[in-house]
Every structure is written in structure tokens, then in C-alpha cells.
Amino acid sequence: MKTDVLVVGGGPTGITLGLLLARAGVRTLVIDKEADIYPLPRAAHIDHEIVRIFQELGIAESVMATSRRSSRYDFLTAGGEVLMRFEGMDRIGPGGWPAGNMIHQPSIEAALREGGRKLDTLDLRTGWTWTGCREDAAGTVSTVTTPDGETEILARYIVGADGARSPVRNAAGIEFDDLQFDEPWLVIDTIVHDPERLPKINLQICDPARPTTCVLMGEGRHRWEFMLKPGESAEQVLDDAFIAALLKPWNVDGAITLERKAVYRFNAKVATQWRKGRLLLAGDAAHQMPPFAGQGLCTGLRDAANLAWKLAAVLRGADDRLLDTYQQERDPHVRPIIAMAMMMGRTVCITDPAAAKARDEQMLAARGQPPAGGLGHQPFSAGCLVEGSAGAGSYFPQTLASEQKLDDELGTGPWLIARSKTLPSNSDVKIARTTTLGEFGAPLEAWLEKHDAEAVLVRPDRYVFGTGAPDALLRAWSDWIAPKSQPTIGP
Numbered sequence: 001m002k003t004d005v006l007v008v009g010g011g012p013t014g015i016t017l018g019l020l021l022a023r024a025g026v027r028t029l030v031i032d033k034e035a036d037i038y039p040l041p042r043a044a045h046i047d048h049e050i051v052r053i054f055q056e057l058g059i060a061e062s063v064m065a066t067s068r069r070s071s072r073y074d075f076l077t078a079g080g081e082v083l084m085r086f087e088g089m090d091r092i093g094p095g096g097w098p099a100g101n102m103i104h105q106p107s108i109e110a111a112l113r114e115g116g117r118k119l120d121t122l123d124l125r126t127g128w129t130w131t132g133c134r135e136d137a138a139g140t141v142s143t144v145t146t147p148d149g150e151t152e153i154l155a156r157y158i159v160g161a162d163g164a165r166s167p168v169r170n171a172a173g174i175e176f177d178d179l180q181f182d183e184p185w186l187v188i189d190t191i192v193h194d195p196e197r198l199p200k201i202n203l204q205i206c207d208p209a210r211p212t213t214c215v216l217m218g219e220g221r222h223r224w225e226f227m228l229k230p231g232e233s234a235e236q237v238l239d240d241a242f243i244a245a246l247l248k249p250w251n252v253d254g255a256i257t258l259e260r261k262a263v264y265r266f267n268a269k270v271a272t273q274w275r276k277g278r279l280l281l282a283g284d285a286a287h288q289m290p291p292f293a294g295q296g297l298c299t300g301l302r303d304a305a306n307l308a309w310k311l312a313a314v315l316r317g318a319d320d321r322l323l324d325t326y327q328q329e330r331d332p333h334v335r336p337i338i339a340m341a342m343m344m345g346r347t348v349c350i351t352d353p354a355a356a357k358a359r360d361e362q363m364l365a366a367r368g369q370p371p372a373g374g375l376g377h378q379p380f381s382a383g384c385l386v387e388g389s390a391g392a393g394s395y396f397p398q399t400l401a402s403e404q405k406l407d408d409e410l411g412t413g414p415w416l417i418a419r420s421k422t423l424p425s426n427s428d429v430k431i432a433r434t435t436t437l438g439e440f441g442a443p444l445e446a447w448l449e450k451h452d453a454e455a456v457l458v459r460p461d462r463y464v465f466g467t468g469a470p471d472a473l474l475r476a477w478s479d480w481i482a483p484k485s486q487p488t489i490g491p
């Protein structure tokens with residue numbers, strides 16, 4: 001079997017990457033060792049940026065139809081005082097969708113897989129297990145175990161989106177940078193029968209007697225997480241009677257039914273190398289974080305958005321140094337997010353009463369203020385950018401006009417948005433003048449004004465390539481993207 005890109009792992013990262021590649025005309029094979037979508041509780045939150053990616057994939061409306069919003073995310077003492085508060089999660093974020101959205105991960109994965117059915121360029125095979133590969137100058141040859149026996153798959157590139165244990169990462173001999181977080185938690189998802197009896201906002205109960213998380217999920221579901229105490233085993237806490245006792249203080253008997261339960265060890269790790277020759281890593285294979293910031297899946301989908309257009313360009317003949325910008329951009333972006341998740345985790349996971357008292361006193365003195373910058377993310381400082389130009393590497397907002405969204409107006413691929421009267425033409429970049437963009441024009445003008453720029457070139461993943469004069473931006477873009485060799489895409 002032959003394909004342009006083999007994606008190992010059909011979890012959220014792998015299937016999103018597969019969809020983005022296939023929509024860019026890249027023949028993509030996504031394989032997953034499991035017969036079906038992973039059934040245990042995991043992501044409950046996605047941010048505005050992820051819904052914008054889903055918008056491109058045509059599933060945003062269906063995801064939003066069953067997602068819910070919490071206006072606040074409160075970290076409370078055992079007595080209910082506010083240690084730290086994040087607000088505005090229900091307001092529109094820079095991606096043009098609500099900043100925080102509570103979801104049911106298996107439903108989202110099902111919507112993504114369904115989206116793939118319509119694409120001739122995407123092939124998803126389940127029950128296929130990647131076992132290893134060899135690499136030469138032209139491509140890779142993988143061995144895969146299928147229900148019908150062993151087969152070989154030829155691919156130009158392999159992306160390991162194969163989760164935390166990543167066989168692809170292990171085969172490549174890539175190590176982890178262990179950021180030292182390791183806490184065991186029981187996670188339970190419940191079906192809700194009486195929403196009125198459940199909290200309406202997301203909560204971390206920083207009670208040293210039992211650190212506890214209680215968050216919304218997609219419509220009809222609610223999640224609790226309970227930290228295991230020293231000496232407690234997974235078997236013990238997974239017992240239904242034990243779980244009923246943990247839920248007793250919440251007074252939800254009869255309002256919910258247990259749906260899924262699992263014990264996880266929450267870790268924080270980043271792969272030291274995200275690319276080795278023709279092997280790349282994405283999602284949990286490249287990084288892991290405790291779930292307190294609700295960013296693991298989001299980070300994997302940002303990897304997919306960053307990598308998809310670069311792989312497509314390289315397969316069309318762009319210099320493959322473009323792929324080196326993947327880790328260069330993504331690694332420094334993910335580390336502060338992991339640091340935030342660890343800070344939240346370290347706030348919650350205190351079981352020593354004296355240490356909890358000291359934490360409470362210190363944080364109550366700060367009056368619940370979240371860290372400066374809140375949940376915002378840092379721009380890239382180096383990579384496929386016009387380095388030094390205003391706004392380069394930052395996330396380009398999706399402006400809204402009445403019921404319309406900018407991305408629907410301008411479409412996929414790179415954009416050049418300018419306020420200049422005369423504009424160059426370019427068949428590979430969508431060129432738009434602010435004055436011809438109707439209601440979108442004013443906010444785009446304001447963005448350019450703020451950055452003191454005549455034009456901005458926005459990459460397909462909606463990060464800013466650079467600002468400056470339109471001709472210079474197009475030339476700089478072409479230096480990265482224009483084919484330098486024969487395309488290797490297709491049969």
C-alpha cells in the first residue's frame with residue numbers, strides 16, 4: 001500500500017491532521033490499533049481556537065450544538081473561599097468562538113471520523129497496528145498488523161499521533177523531557193438526569209482531605225475527578241460503592257448515573273525531538289500535561305494545524321527545512337501551557353493540611369487573581385515567520401460580522417490582507433483589501449493600525465507570518481513555500 005503521509009493513531013490529533021492533509025490534496029492513511037474510538041473519560045474542554053479548526057473541517061456547528069459553557073473556573077478552599085478565578089470563558093475568544101467549551105470527547109472524535117468519510121484522499125483503517133518502519137532517502141516503509149495479516153505501507157512521511165506511549169516515538173529513540181508532575185486521579189463521567197441539582201460552573205476544590213475537580217461536559221453529562229490519597233489503589237477507588245461515597249457531599253444521588261470511570265496518572269512531559277528525518281510526532285506522543293487547564297487535546301490539534309500545511313507544501317516541493325519550524329514553533333508554545341496546567345495542579349494537589357493552610361493564606365491575600373495573562377498563549381518568536389515584523393507569530397483573530405465569520409468569507413489557505421490601494425496578484429495566496437471586506441473591514445483595519453502595518457500575511461493555521469509591504473510579504477512567503485524540487489505527492 002502506498003500513501004503520501006501515514007498517520008499512526010486515529011485519536012483526535014491523528015484524525016484532525018488526516019482531515020487537514022486530505023483536504024489539502026495530500027493522500028493520507030490514518031491507522032488505529034483499536035477497532036473503535038477510545039471509550040474512557042478524557043477531554044472535557046476545548047477552546048475557541050480548536051472550534052475554529054473544526055469550522056474549517058465543517059463540524060463546528062455540530063460540536064457547538066451539544067457543548068456547554070461555564071462563565072467561570074473557580075479554585076476554592078475546602079470552606080468555599082475563592083483562591084483563584086478565571087472569568088470570561090463564555091465570551092467570544094480570538095478564534096471567533098466562545099473562549100471555553102465543555103464537550104464529550106468521544107462525540108467529537110465520532111464527528112471528525114464522520115467528516116473523513118466524504119474525502120477520497122483520506123483512508124482511515126481501524127484495527128491496524130503499526131509495528132515499525134525503515135527509512136530511506138525517498139520515503140518510509142512501515143510494517144503494520146491488520147486483521148488480515150501483516151502488510152507494508154510506503155509513505156513519504158510518518159506522523160506518530162499515537163498517544164502518550166507512542167510506539168513511533170519509541171521506535172525513533174526519542175526521549176522525553178520530564179517536567180516532574182506525577183499524580184494519580186480517579187476520573188468519572190456521569191449522565192445527568194437533573195441539571196438543576198448540579199454546579200453551573202467549573203470547580204477545583206482545593207481540599208487537602210480530597211482534592212476534587214467538578215466540571216461541565218457536553219450536554220447531558222458532568223465530570224468529577226478525585227485525587228487518590230497515599231495508599232489507595234486503583235481497584236479500591238474504582239469500586240462503585242467507593243465512588244458513591246465520594247459523590248455523597250455533592251448531593252447528586254438520583255440526579256446522575258455513572259457512565260465511565262478510570263484512574264489516570266497525570267504527567268507533564270515534552271519530547272526532546274518532534275522530528276527525526278521522515279518521522280514526526282504530534283499530540284500526546286509529543287507532549288503530555290495534567291488536565292487542569294483543559295489543554296492536552298487542544299495542544300494536539302494546534303500541532304495538527306501547524307504541521308498539515310507544512311507537510312502539504314513540502315510534498316509539493318517546498319524545502320523540507322519548513323518541517324524543522326514545526327518543533328521550533330510548537331515546543332516553546334506548549335511549554336508555558338504545560339507550566340500553567342502544572343501551576344493549577346500544584347495548587348489543587350496539596351494533601352498536607354499545613355501546606356494547604358499556607359497556600360490558602362497566600363492566595364487569599366492575592367484576592368483570587370489569576371496569573372498575569374490568564375489563559376492566553378504566547379506568540380512564536382522564531383520559525384516560518386518574517387521575524388521582527390510587528391505581530392509575526394501571533395494568533396490572528398477571526399473577526400465577526402453580523403452572522404458571518406471571517407474564515408468563511410476568505411476561505412482556507414494563506415491570506416494577504418492589506419489596506420493598500422493597489423495590490424499584487426498571487427495565485428497561491430488569497431489577497432483581500434480591507435475596504436472591500438464589508439463589515440470585516442473595520443476590525444481588520446484596526447488590527448493593521450495597532451501593528452502599524454500596511455499588510456499582514458496570515459498562514460493557513462491562522463498564525464501571522466508577518467506584516468509589512470504586500471510585495472515583500474509575498475516574496476518572503478514564496479521563499480518558504482515555492483517548490484524547490486519536483487513534487488512527491490500523488491501516485
Ligand SMILES: Cc1cc2nc3c(=O)[nH]c(=O)nc-3n(C[C@H](O)[C@H](O)[C@H](O)COP(=O)(O)OP(=O)(O)OC[C@H]3O[C@@H](n4cnc5c(N)ncnc54)[C@H](O)[C@@H]3O)c2cc1C
Pocket residue numbers: 008009010011012013014031032033034038041042043044045046128129130131161162163164166167187264282283284285291293294295296297298299300
Ligand atoms: C482525565 C483527562 C482529562 C482530560 N481533559 C482534557 C481537556 O479538558 N481538554 C483537553 O484539551 N485535553 C484534555 N485531556 C487530554 C486529551 O484527552 C489528550 O491530550 C488527547 O486525547 C490526546 O489525543 P491524541 O490524538 O494525541 O492521542 P490519543 O487520544 O491517545 O490517540 C492515540 C491513538 O493512537 C492509537 N495507537 C497507539 N499505538 C498505535 C499503534 N501501534 N498503531 C496504530 N495506532 C496506535 C491509539 O489506539 C489511539 O487511538 C484530558 C486527558 C485526561 C486523561
